[in-house]
Amino acid sequence: MRGYETVKRIFHFLLFAAALVYGLAGIYLEMERELVPALDGRTLEVAIAEGQSALQAAEAFERAGAVTRAEELVKWMKRGGIEKKLLPGTYRVKAGRPVEVAAQLAAAKPVSPSATIIPGAVFDDIAGSVPGGGAETLSAALRLDSNFPGDARALLPDSERDRITLLAPDTYAVPSGDKYADTLVSRASAKWWEQHGDALSGDVTSADIASLGVLASIVQKEALMDSDRQLIAGVMRNRLKLDMPLQIDATVVHAWKLRGVKKNSLTYNDLTVESPFNTYLHKGLPPENIGVPGKESWDAALNPADTDMLFYFARRDGFHIFTRTYQEHLAMQKKEREKTR
Secondary structure, three states, rough: OOOHHHHHHHHHHHHHHHHHHHHHHHHHHHHHHHOOOOOOOOOOOEEEEOOOHHHHHHHHHHHHHHOOOHHHHHHHHHOOOOHHHOOOOEOOOOOEOHHHHHHHHHOOOEEEEEEOOOOOHHHHHHOOOOOOOOOHHHHHHHOOOOHHOHHHHHOOOOOOOOOHHHHOOOOOOOOOOOOOOOHHHHHHHHHHHHHHHOOOOOOOOHHHHHHHHHHHHHHHHOOHHHHHHHHHHHHHHHHHHHHOOOOHHHHHHHHHHOOOOOOOOOOOHHHHHOOOOOOOOOOOOOOOOOOOHHEEEEEEHOOOOOOOOOEEOOOOOOOEEEOOHHHHHHHHHHHHHHHHO
8 A cells, every 4th residue: 555655646746747847838938939039129119099909009019120029019018007008109119028118118108299280281381390301201201102091092183282181180190200201191191081981982083082172171261160061062063063263262361371471361452362272363173272171171072062052251150151142142241241330
């Protein structure tokens, strides 16, 4: 019996030893997966966009070369609760093991300001925020078809200045280096396509998109209230069909802006300025957009109101009054003036 008990104890010991060795081997293999080479320790900038998941953020760090395994970084981010605290923006980290990068992110804050495109911004407004080249750098980014969503590329207007209408106004996380403009165009155009891509018919052309962008940009500048945008777009469509001058004040304000003159209101003399943007003097749409349209303005351009209105003017509260005839237009203006006396 004693011999049996001895053999039994030896057998149990061997089982325990085997399990220990197996467990240690597992820990070693786990460490091997996590303790990947620390790359070269370079300091990198990685942009994280609004609404990205932990995996999408980790994949951005992997693409930048900060880590070699995104899934390992996700694991460490979740262990530290970092994925719930990560703000959109550009982060500066040293390339290394996932656990090291996660530790940096736990205390990190975005190191560069986000880029903001506001509704109505003109090309020069956007270019003014682009470091290292301004207008030239932004133009290059807009000319690069690969910066736009794949399905949108066949519809891109020829002119880079027309392409700014395909940038959705918002705040975007961008790197502070030479990829600033490319990243901004890529992210802003992706959001525009997400908002409006489904509304574009299969037979729409790049020329159509350019014209719609011009129309949407005018709606953006003309309307203060979103509820008026579709009706304004409907009036513009009716006038274009009837070969009537659009007679849009916002385009004349833009004409003066191009001359370096800021106009908050217009006189009858201002309406005589010679410019292709003066839609009192020249029929049809102006040669290019007058700013970046917001979502509601693009929605209006793509789906204008079915109306027989041909005239409108703004009331003091910002809303517009729409009429069918010029006589009605004059009568309503007189009525509104009498209210203020």
